Amino acid sequence: MFKNETVIPVSTKIPDLVIEINNLSKGFAALQVLKNLSLKVFDGENLVVLGKSGSGKSVLIKCIVRLLNPDKGTITVLGENVNELKDKGLATLREKIGFLFQSGALYDSMTIKQNLEFPLRRIKKKLTTKERDEKIEEVLENVGLADTSHKMPSELSGGMRKRASLARTIVVDPIIMLYDEPTTGLDPVTSDGISALINDIQKKSQTSSIIITHDIECARATADRIIMLKDGEIYTEGNINDFENSTDEVIQSFFKQKA
Numbered sequence: 001m002f003k004n005e006t007v008i009p010v011s012t013k014i015p016d017l018v019i020e021i022n023n024l025s026k027g028f029a030a031l032q033v034l035k036n037l038s039l040k041v042f043d044g045e046n047l048v049v050l051g052k053s054g055s056g057k058s059v060l061i062k063c064i065v066r067l068l069n070p071d072k073g074t075i076t077v078l079g080e081n082v083n084e085l086k087d088k089g090l091a092t093l094r095e096k097i098g099f100l101f102q103s104g105a106l107y108d109s110m111t112i113k114q115n116l117e118f119p120l121r122r123i124k125k126k127l128t129t130k131e132r133d134e135k136i137e138e139v140l141e142n143v144g145l146a147d148t149s150h151k152m153p154s155e156l157s158g159g160m161r162k163r164a165s166l167a168r169t170i171v172v173d174p175i176i177m178l179y180d181e182p183t184t185g186l187d188p189v190t191s192d193g194i195s196a197l198i199n200d201i202q203k204k205s206q207t208s209s210i211i212i213t214h215d216i217e218c219a220r221a222t223a224d225r226i227i228m229l230k231d232g233e234i235y236t237e238g239n240i241n242d243f244e245n246s247t248d249e250v251i252q253s254f255f256k257q258k259a
């Protein structure tokens with residue numbers, strides 16, 4: 001090696017960007033929800049978004065999949081400018097994004113198996129019936145619901161329904177996962193199970209995720225990085241230790257209130 005040659009350590013490699021948001025603003029009539037918000041999500045990371053109720057967390061992820069149109073700013077997802085996409089391009093991009101809604105949103109009139117078949121038939125059109133059945137079985141097993149494929153959603157507990165919704169979301173192999181309050185309304189043990197599944201999905205499928213939550217335990221279990229929203233802006237960013245050891249009053253009150 002020459003004396004002045006610079007060796008770039010592997011750790012300084014810049015990770016790939018999966019989502020890049022620049023100066024996003026979104027409001028409804030007089031209510032300004034997001035104000036000039038910029039953030040990045042890197043390949044393979046779990047980014048947790050914390051913030052009080054009404055701080056714009058759901059609006060943020062709805063803008064990412066263009067369920068809402070921003071007033072201002074750009075959102076780039078997997079290299080595509082979301083707001084410039086035509087219908088077909090948007091549909092193709094959405095196929096790569098798994099969106100777990102707060103409500104779970106299973107189809108009540110379908111069995112769990114049919115609930116999983118539905119997106120598979122639409123997105124993975126080339127699969128044979130056998131391959132489809134195998135995939136459904138594998139995913140249900142991964143979420144701990146191996147024996148439920150013939151049950152109706154109403155026959156499952158809240159935690160099981162959440163896992164079934166998660167199974168339906170991941171069955172089509174998304175590259176990005178957006179979780180909106182994945183543990184809300186679940187008891188602590190069931191919530192821990194969901195957090196563990198979020199980590200499993202990240203590891204097994206190398207997905208990049210945004211996890212919106214009020215649940216500090218979920219944040220603790222899943223976050224590689226955390227941002228806190230306040231008044232439509234990023235109030236602070238760091239890892240769980242930065243937040244837990246923070247002397248900032250806003251952060252402390254948020255963490256205390258959840259303790």
Ligand SMILES: Nc1ncnc2c1ncn2[C@@H]1O[C@H](COP(=O)(O)OP(=O)(O)OP(=O)(O)O)[C@@H](O)[C@H]1O
Binds near residue numbers: 054
């Ligand atoms: N489609 C809409 N039309 C009008 N106002 C909306 C709409 N969607 C969201 N809002 C408003 O935007 C604000 C932020 O809503 P958002 O759902 O993003 O909050 P949040 O941080 O996810 O809250 P929570 O933690 O309670 O789910 C709220 O005041 C909400 O009433």
